[in-house]
Amino acid sequence: MTRYIIRRIIVTIPVLLGIVFIVFVTARLIAGDPCRAILGERATDAVCEPFIQRYGLDKAILPGLFRENHVLVFRAGDIPPTLLDNQFTAYLGSLARGDLGDSIKFSRPVTTLLIERLPTTIELAFYALLIAVLVGVPLGLISGYRHNSGIDVTTMGFANLGVSVPVFVLGLVLAYVFALILKDTPFALPPSGRLSSGIAVIPLAQVWGLQDLGGPPRAVLDFMSGIYTFSTLVSGQWEAFTDSVRHLILPAIALATIPLAIIARITRSSLLEVLGQDYVRTARAKGLTERSVVLRHATRNALLPVVTVIGLQLGGLLAGAVLTETVFNLAGVGRSVYEAITGRDYVVIQGFTLVIAFIYVAVNLVVDISYTYLDPRVRLR
Numbered sequence: 298m299t300r301y302i303i304r305r306i307i308v309t310i311p312v313l314l315g316i317v318f319i320v321f322v323t324a325r326l327i328a329g330d331p332c333r334a335i336l337g338e339r340a341t342d343a344v345c346e347p348f349i350q351r352y353g354l355d356k357a358i359l360p361g362l363f364r365e366n367h368v369l370v371f372r373a374g375d376i377p378p379t380l381l382d383n384q385f386t387a388y389l390g391s392l393a394r395g396d397l398g399d400s401i402k403f404s405r406p407v408t409t410l411l412i413e414r415l416p417t418t419i420e421l422a423f424y425a426l427l428i429a430v431l432v433g434v435p436l437g438l439i440s441g442y443r444h445n446s447g448i449d450v451t452t453m454g455f456a457n458l459g460v461s462v463p464v465f466v467l468g469l470v471l472a473y474v475f476a477l478i479l480k481d482t483p484f485a486l487p488p489s490g491r492l493s494s495g496i497a498v499i500p501l502a503q504v505w506g507l508q509d510l511g512g513p514p515r516a517v518l519d520f521m522s523g524i525y526t527f528s529t530l531v532s533g534q535w536e537a538f539t540d541s542v543r544h545l546i547l548p549a550i551a552l553a554t555i556p557l558a559i560i561a562r563i564t565r566s567s568l569l570e571v572l573g574q575d576y577v578r579t580a581r582a583k584g585l586t587e588r589s590v591v592l593r594h595a596t597r598n599a600l601l602p603v604v605t606v607i608g609l610q611l612g613g614l615l616a617g618a619v620l621t622e623t624v625f626n627l628a629g630v631g632r633s634v635y636e637a638i639t640g641r642d643y644v645v646i647q648g649f650t651l652v653i654a655f656i657y658v659a660v661n662l663v664v665d666i667s668y669t670y671l672d673p674r675v676r677l678r
Contacts, residue, residue, distance in 0.1 A: 302662070309658045316654045317392070317647065321385055324643045325358050326369070331401045331641040352401055357383040388647065397648035402640045407648035410633065412516055415652065416523030417491065417629035421621065422614040424526075424545055425552035430607060433557040437564025437603075442591060444569060452561065459558035468551040468624035475547060487544050489626035491525060496540050498525050504532040548625040552618065556610035563606045567599040574598075601668065608664035612657045 331354070332345035349355050357363050357379035363370045391398055397407035436456075440449040472488035479485045487493065500522040502508055502515065510518065522528045526545065529538035571577065572595055580590045619631035630649050637645035 302666070305662050305665070309662075312658065313651065313654060317389075317651055318385070320647050320650045321388060321643075322358070324638075324641075324646045325364060327638065327641060330354070330364075331643065334639070334641040335402050353384060353387060356387070359383055359385050392651075397651070398644040400637075400642055400645050402637070402642040402645070407645055408516075410645065411630075411648065411652060412520050413523065414628060414630050414633045414649075416520055416525075417627055418615065418618050418622070418631060420524045420526060421545065421548055421552060421618060421627065421629060422611065424549040425614055426556065426607070426611065428549055428553040429557040429560055429610065432553075433560030434564050434600075434603065437561040438568055438591075438596060438599075440561065441565040441568030441572070441599075449565075453565070456558035456561045459554040462554065463620075464551055464555070465620045465624050467554055468548065468621060471547045471551055472625070486547050488547065491541060491544050491627060492537065493540050493544075496537055498522070498529055498537050498541070499532065499534060501528050501532060504534075548621050548627060551624070552614060552621045556607075556613060559610065560603060560606055564599065564603050567602050568595060571595045571599045604664055604667055608661050611660050615653050615657070 330345070330349070331352070332348045333340040354364075357375065358369070360380045360383055361372050361374075361376035362383075363372065363375070388398070397411070399406055400410060403410065436452050440452045443449050475484065475486040476488035492498065500519065502510060502518050502522070507515075507518065525541035526538060529535070529541060572591075577590060577595055580594050581587075585594075615630070618629055619635055621627070622629045622632040623635065630653065634646060634649050636642075637649070
């Protein structure tokens with residue numbers, strides 16, 4: 298097991314480097330430049346020239362590749378002098394030191410922005426995935442067991458509807474129904490933001506008297522404080538906990554709809570396939586109860602492809618968070634990446650994308666390891 302994990306980690310290094318390269322180049326293909334995107338009408342050549350030099354944007358992007366007058370220009374003669382002196386190698390050097398760089402737009406370290414914004418996205422994705430799994434798996438099992446029944450047709454009809462409705466449309470509909478139509482009722486829910494006006498979350502460092510704590514431990518503590526439902530729960534801030542949960546319900550449901558539908562359909566198909574296997578017929582022939590056959594023998598083996606899909610859906614949740622966070626006015630990674638793209642903030646785009654890719658790769662590694670526990674026939678070598 299240990300050798301397998303080490304081998305998988307080594308294999309992911311080229312994948313992450315490839316992601317860094319693609320994102321680095323793609324971000325610089327966006328029309329415009331950071332100076333004019335940030336300053337707008339105040340941007341002049343006299344102002345932008347020192348701005349570009351400050352952030353090293355006047356250097357070659359790659360060996361021999363330059364950006365001149367918003368156009369990429371390749372000069373083969375400049376490859377030798379720019380082989381090591383270019384923006385990409387400088388960025389790789391910063392990554393090797395654990396430095397994601399400073400935001401061009403906010404003039405703040407990307408790591409600090411991640412500590413502020415990533416907890417929102419992780420919290421939203423976690424609850425969305427929790428809803429998708431807790432609802433999608435049982436619906437898929439029921440549909441698979443009652444194949445071609447009214448329950449099966451109805452469930453799959455809603456699953457197809459869930460895949461078809463865009464997140465931003467569903468989000469607006471949910472906000473309209475629960476914030477306007479059901480206003481002043483017990484079912485009313487807030488349509489935007491993370492907390493109501495007048496309610497604040499006290500950071501864990503302040504609650505536990507660790508204001509003097511510094512370094513990575515303080516960064517971890519501040520990161521956990523940003524996950525409001527967790528920090529308020531462990532610190533006993535019950536009013537803030539209840540309010541943060543109410544603010545998460547609508548965006549989590551909107552984000553969970555598509556993965557819920559996919560998980561339900563995959564679970565149904567997998568269970569149907571397993572129920573036709575010889576060992577299931579043998580279990581029934583031995584006189585086992587139908588409950589034991591379905592839950593102990595069929596369901597466990599049917600979950601193998603479902604676990605794979607659940608791991609893959611995490612990437613979809615992180616990507617879908619861009620629209621969800623925009624609709625519900627949540628300051629998370631998705632919204633930050635969108636603002637970075639429109640503001641040509643290359644450093645933020647690169648840093649946030651790399652962290653999301655790392656999370657995605659780590660989750661898929663956990664999924665692969667879980668195979669051995671779900672199916673003893675699978676062995677990691």
